[in-house]
Amino acid sequence: GTAAWRAKDPVGQGQGQVQDSDRVRNHHKQAFEYISVALRIDEEEKGPKLQAVEWYKRGIVELERGLSIDLGPGTGETTERDKRLQAKMATNLVMSKDRLELLAKVVSGSSQ
Amino acid sequence: STTTLTTPQNQVEGLLHEMADEAGLDLNLELPQGQSGxxxxxxxxxxxxxxSSRLAKLRDQM
Known part of the structure; x- marks a missing residue:
């Protein structure tokens, strides 16, 4: 029956805590999606910049969440990869914030 | 046939890894936990x- 099927499900929700590594990657993924949307709007000269601002903000929140995960002192291959990913996320956090700041000025200057 | 089920996991992962590295594609893989590393x-x-590169491009335009 259903219960037996659930018990065999290897990736079911009830499996326990999510690894830090997966949490970092999940925040990366979410941030990537939000910032990609922001960029698509932002790259159009006449795109609605106010919307881009909102998507950048969401992406920034996700990057910050991903960066707040402490991967500890481990030096294993996976940990090293995760740390490199976090370093790239940190770079994009700074660049997104810079872009957001600039856009916020453009938006407030032109429409209000 | 069960051929696909018996393909060694590390072989599959190695191949995917290579593809992702070379193409830099957004594969949107949803692999089970533990294999996605x-x-x-x-x-x-x-x-x-x-x-990064798209943000840099925008920055340099202004």
Whole structure:
């Protein structure tokens, strides 16, 4: 029956805590999606910049969440990869914030 | 046929890893936990690189 099927499900929700590594990657993924949307709007000269601002903000929140995960002192291959990913996320956090700041000025200057 | 089920996991992962590294593609892989490690990470890494270069391009335009 259903219960037996659930018990065999290897990736079911009830499996326990999510690894830090997966949490970092999940925040990366979410941030990537939000910032990609922001960029698509932002790259159009006449795109609605106010919307881009909102998507950048969401992406920034996700990057910050991903960066707040402490991967500890481990030096294993996976940990090293995760740390490199976090370093790239940190770079994009700074660049997104810079872009957001600039856009916020453009938006407030032109429409209000 | 069960051929696909018996393909060694490390072989599959190695191949995916290579593809992701070389193409830098957004594969959107949803692999089960525990198997997604290195593949998921190199895709993620490439995605962050993509954001960096697009943000840099915008920055240099202004």
């Amino acid at each position: 290195s593949v998921g990470n190199s895709v993620a890494s490439a995605e962050q690189d993509e954001l």
